[in-house]
Amino acid sequence: MNPKRKSRLYLALFLLVAVAGTTAALMVAMEENINMxxxxxxxxxxxxxxxxxxxxxxxxxxxxxxxxxxxxxxxxxxxxxxxxxxxxxxxxxxxxxxxxxxxxxxxxxxxxxxxxxxxxxxxKHDENYMPPELMDMVAESGKNAEAKAAAKATP
Amino acid sequence: MALKQTLKELWHKLGSPRWFYQISGPWVTGFGVLALLLLGSGIVWGLAFAPPDYQQGNSFRIMYVHVPAAMVAQSVYISMGIAGLVLFVWRMKVADIAIAACLPFGIMLTALALFSGGVWGRPTWGTWWEWDGRTVSTLVLLFLYIGIFALREAILDSQMRARASALVAMVGTINIPIIKYSVDWWHTLHQPASITLTEKPTMPAEMWLPLLVMVLGMYFFAGHNIITRMRLEILRRESGTRWVRNLVLPEPTVKGSG
Structure with missing residues (x-):
């Protein structure tokens, strides 16, 4: 790569890192406000x-x-x-x-x-979507599954 | 070694708008046909045949428009950011043409994602608009697209215009991971992703299959639209050259006077 392009590439990467760093710092500082x-x-x-x-x-x-x-x-x-x-x-x-x-x-x-x-x-809608018939089936075995999930979550 | 050589050749060819124009002709047709088929069948499948949701009823079907629009809007921005880097470092003409071509489609899709999200949010959340991490970062995406568009209109010198818009396009890609992870990093009203590359979708196949068809269709539509715009722009910019004149007027001498 010729030196001119190389220096432009470094400049581009530096800009990206600098702006990403600034944005990250801002977001951490404003976390209280960004959380809805x-x-x-x-x-x-x-x-x-x-x-x-x-x-x-x-x-x-x-x-x-x-x-x-x-x-x-x-x-x-x-x-x-x-x-x-x-x-x-x-x-x-x-x-x-x-x-x-x-x-x-x-x-x-x-x-x-x-x-x-x-x-x-x-x-607040969650990320789960389901047809109504399926929901009825899940509701029946739901308590079972919930208990299993809870058991998994706590090792 | 052979692969590296081929890639290197391809890279050099990409620098030529003429080569790009000549090779991309069949892509436009192919992408267009695929987009029409996929979007056409996906929308009928999603809106008429997919089962309703147990909580939202039929209003969840808005996702068949909302999700592809939002996904492809972000992908188009990423391509624009890469084109920006290529232009900034290698000064490749085709990259500037690509940035110009991505803008109108990106603006349209982002606006569609925001609008369809509002229409869905009204019955589901109880509000058209809420200032949470996902909605605001998507609004920033729209402003980035519109900002680069306006920037290009405002700068008359073509070299300055290309470099300035490439820089903003490139730096603006930082917003894309923010959109993607906003729902994980912060408490937002918007729900986390239902479909990811790494995990099982949180909906049954008869619901996510039409969505997949719509997303693929939207990608082909984006390819069709952006490449068509690029080809037009190449013809406009190279209108003084012999190859364009030969293309438009194949045999100028044969034509009789009118």
């Missing part, structure tokens, strides 16, 4: 600030949804299935995909008692 939501353990341990608009996300705990019969108010617990739970209070229409066991993201404020006053509820 706080997971339940950070809400519980106090990493998430109180009385400021934030987003938090997790799974809707099975059997925790309670609706006020008089209004659109609904309360439910969000959990990570690892022992961190917090209660969410929301008034309004929930998204179609909202159900127990579903991953969701809530936007609002944590009050002094650690209760999340949500202004917006978003359903």
């Amino acid at each position: 939501f706080y997971p339940p353990d950070q809400v519980v341990d106090g990493t998430a600030p109180l009385e400021r608009t934030i987003r938090a996300g997790g799974m809707v705990k099975a059997g925790s949804v309670s609706r006020d019969p008089e209004s659109l108010q609904v309360e439910f617990t969000i959990t990570d299935h690892l022992g961190s739970d917090f209660i969410v209070s929301f008034t309004g229409i929930l998204p179609d995909l909202f159900r127990e066991g579903q991953g969701i993201i809530v936007q609002g404020e944590l009050d002094q008692q650690g209760k999340f006053m949500a202004r917006e509820v978003l359903a």
